[in-house]
Amino acid sequence: QAKDAGRNAIRFFNPAMQAAIDARIAMENALRQALVLGQFQLHYQPQVDATGWHTGAEALIRWSDPVRGMVPPDRFIPLAEETGLIIEIGQWVLDTACAQLAQWATDPARQNLQISVNVSARQFHQSDFVERVRRSLAASGANPARLMLELTESIVIDRVDEVIDRMEQLNVVGVKFSLDDFGTGYSSLSCLKRLPLDEVKIDRSFVRDLVDDSNDAAIVQAILAMSHSLGLRVVAEGVETLAQRDFLLTRGCETFQGYLFGKPAPIAQWAGSGHSRGVARVSPLEA
Ligand code: C2E
Numbered sequence: 535q536a537k538d539a540g541r542n543a544i545r546f547f548n549p550a551m552q553a554a555i556d557a558r559i560a561m562e563n564a565l566r567q568a569l570v571l572g573q574f575q576l577h578y579q580p581q582v583d584a585t586g587w588h589t590g591a592e593a594l595i596r597w598s599d600p601v602r603g604m605v606p607p608d609r610f611i612p613l614a615e616e617t618g619l620i621i622e623i624g625q626w627v628l629d630t631a632c633a634q635l636a637q638w639a640t641d642p643a644r645q646n647l648q649i650s651v652n653v654s655a656r657q658f659h660q661s662d663f664v665e666r667v668r669r670s671l672a673a674s675g676a677n678p679a680r681l682m683l684e685l686t687e688s689i690v691i692d693r694v695d696e697v698i699d700r701m702e703q704l705n706v707v708g709v710k711f712s713l714d715d716f717g718t719g720y721s722s723l724s725c726l727k728r729l730p731l732d733e734v735k736i737d738r739s740f741v742r743d744l745v746d747d748s749n750d751a752a753i754v755q756a757i758l759a760m761s762h763s764l765g766l767r768v769v770a771e772g773v774e775t776l777a778q779r780d781f782l783l784t785r786g787c788e789t790f791q792g793y794l795f796g797k798p799a800p801i802a803q804w805a806g807s808g809h810s811r812g813v814a815r816v817s818p819l820e821a
Pocket residue numbers: 579593594595606607608611624627652653654684714715738771772773774791792793794798
């Protein structure tokens with residue numbers, strides 16, 4: 535028996551596994567330092583309405599690490615969630631986005647733009663989340679009505695009543711909510727029905743093959759019909775082609791986001807308000 539345990543122990547600490555553990559610890563330490571060292575940046579991806587007019591932007595975090603280069607959020611947000619570092623990182627994102635809103639408010643060409651901020655489950659479930667959002671808005675002077683918080687279904691899976699209560703408290707000050715990656719989870723329908731949402735984002739996975747795949751087309755049409763009958767605006771993510779955009783437009787989708795209209799970019803490269811170059815070639819109501 536001792537021999538079995540010994541064998542297991544040896545198998546557990548094989549070099550590949552040890553290397554993976556070391557890499558994870560190194561990444562966690564680097565992530566911990568990243569805030570202090572100012573290695574995070576927000577990129578902004580435009581959202582446009584049916585005529586191609588900018589309505590706002592989604593803030594998307596970027597981490598440039600001297601060793602790892604640009605680390606995409608899908609590679610560090612989950613680790614930040616597990617370790618709890620997401621609390622501080624999420625606060626930085628919120629503060630930075632609110633500061634940006636306050637700056638836009640002084641520019642007549644941009645004062646109506648809104649910013650969407652992704653909120654992670656652990657961040658939303660902190661006991662003082664509502665207070666933190668209020669404080670961030672107050673400290674920056676940003677107009678709460680220009681802030682949209684993007685939630686995913688994973689946030690809502692448990693403690694639904696508490697989630698609704700928090701959303702309502704923030705609704706009172708003017709903050710709005712969007713349900714991100716809609717259709718990819720298990721509780722999509724009950725979320726739509728129960729939560730005080732303003733907006734639903736159709737997940738990119740349904741938009742990708744929309745034009746060729748009749749199942750995806752049917753799902754997208756159902757999401758649009760259902761959302762609209764519940765009084766929710768719909769944003770399509772990952773719109774890359776005119777064909778996708780025209781399909782969505784003719785079926786009543788209000789807002790579009792994707793490479794067709796602009797990739798996420800630092801604020802210095804923000805095109806400003808006006809029409810997106812992606813739509814200049816299109817007459818919006820052709821169909
Ligand atoms: P998401 O919130 O669903 O963001 C949309 C993702 O789709 C972004 O990836 C964006 O760059 C990408 N995208 C947008 N349009 C297109 C397109 O036309 N084609 C393609 N191929 N991709 C497109 P990104 O920036 O890598 O972010 C990935 C995810 O990381 C986000 O998904 C979000 O869940 C998370 N994330 C990003 N920033 C934050 C943040 O500040 N806080 C939290 N908690 N999560 C974040």
